[in-house]
Amino acid sequence: MGELDLSKTEIGPFSWSYSERDTILYALGVGCHREEQRYVFEGHSDFAALPTLAVIPPYHDVLASVPLQDVLPKYNPAMLLHGEQYLEMKAPLKASGRLLTSARVLEVQDKGKAAVVVIHTTSKCADSGEVVAENEITSFMRGAGGFGQQRRAQRQPAAVAPNKPPQRKPDAVVEERTSEDQAALYRLSGDYNPLHIDPEFAGIAGFDRPILHGLCTFGIAAKHVLKAFAQGDPEALKSIKARFAKHVFPGETLRTEMWQDSPTKVIFQTRVVERDELALTFAAVELATPAGQAKSRL
Ligand SMILES: CCCCCCC[C@@H](O)CC(=O)SCCNC(=O)CCNC(=O)[C@H](O)C(C)(C)COP(=O)(O)OP(=O)(O)OC[C@H]1O[C@@H](n2cnc3c(N)ncnc32)[C@H](O)[C@@H]1OP(=O)(O)O
Numbered sequence: 436m437g438e439l440d441l442s443k444t445e446i447g448p449f450s451w452s453y454s455e456r457d458t459i460l461y462a463l464g465v466g467c468h469r470e471e472q473r474y475v476f477e478g479h480s481d482f483a484a485l486p487t488l489a490v491i492p493p494y495h496d497v498l499a500s501v502p503l504q505d506v507l508p509k510y511n512p513a514m515l516l517h518g519e520q521y522l523e524m525k526a527p528l529k530a531s532g533r534l535l536t537s538a539r540v541l542e543v544q545d546k547g548k549a550a551v552v553v554i555h556t557t558s559k560c561a562d563s564g565e566v567v568a569e570n571e572i573t574s575f576m577r578g579a580g581g582f583g584q585q586r587r588a589q590r591q592p593a594a595v596a597p598n599k600p601p602q603r604k605p606d607a608v609v610e611e612r613t614s615e616d617q618a619a620l621y622r623l624s625g626d627y628n629p630l631h632i633d634p635e636f637a638g639i640a641g642f643d644r645p646i647l648h649g650l651c652t653f654g655i656a657a658k659h660v661l662k663a664f665a666q667g668d669p670e671a672l673k674s675i676k677a678r679f680a681k682h683v684f685p686g687e688t689l690r691t692e693m694w695q696d697s698p699t700k701v702i703f704q705t706r707v708v709e710r711d712e713l714a715l716t717f718a719a720v721e722l723a724t725p726a727g728q729a730k731s732r733l
Pocket of ligand 1: 498499501503515516517518519546551554572573574575626628630646647648649650678679680681682683
């Protein structure tokens, strides 16, 4: 196989127009309830998008256009798992609008059996050109390794921080039971991977039944951190990083354990209560304002 030329994988921009309906659908997809009016009722005086809605634009044409099969000859979509996610907010995300998102492959790692691919995306407001959010999406491709090459580009430092929880009880804990239909609802925001809805496909991928989207767990955990440390203020989230360490089945209970590491940094992990497995590890939120000083409520 020849040299992997990552510079050729720069793609986009792709346009995504989203309405208040999309914003509400995402909020319901990450478990918001009717009482959380600010996120599920467009008539609420403080109606807003959850900041983690900013992970969604890459799922509208962008990721599907990354030529993974050119980068990884043994790539098999059924074996793909979401490995890690980093989201950095550059400006508040409006409750509706049009974003332009472009992507490039940042890193390809040969892990022996598996391959890891990191894709960086930038989403800009179509009207102003202002950068709204950047994502780093790490996919773990089971069975696609062994090609004997490794390419790295410069990584954002926050995306590689170890985020190890300290050896003390968590400073805050939030628990939330997901719905049996969580993945069926979440997928309508843009990630239609059959792994999350089709029992036969899930079986081929090695699971007893469809699993929850990693980014659904990620969005739920982000809500937990904002609730515990920022009075639910959606603009308080500056960045969030997590590793998807174990799958989650829809209907399971997620328990987010959080530690305040500095005035603006919260380290967290999210556990599947029923199986006592850590689903999110090496995780942290960087807050825009010191914990406890954010302005509004979830
Ligand atoms: C273009 C497409 C973009 C992405 C689109 C995403 C589409 C979505 O619809 C897909 C999903 O949402 S899938 C659901 C969410 N993800 C998951 O459930 C995965 C859960 N994690 C696992 O099962 C294992 O950690 C597993 C299997 C990931 C790894 O476990 P092991 O095989 O046991 O790995 P291990 O032996 O511990 O480590 C091997 C090397 O890999 C690194 N690594 C481990 N977990 C990683 C992870 N989650 N992400 C990235 N790297 C990871 C280890 O550090 C190790 O590397 P090294 O040898 O260099 O130390």
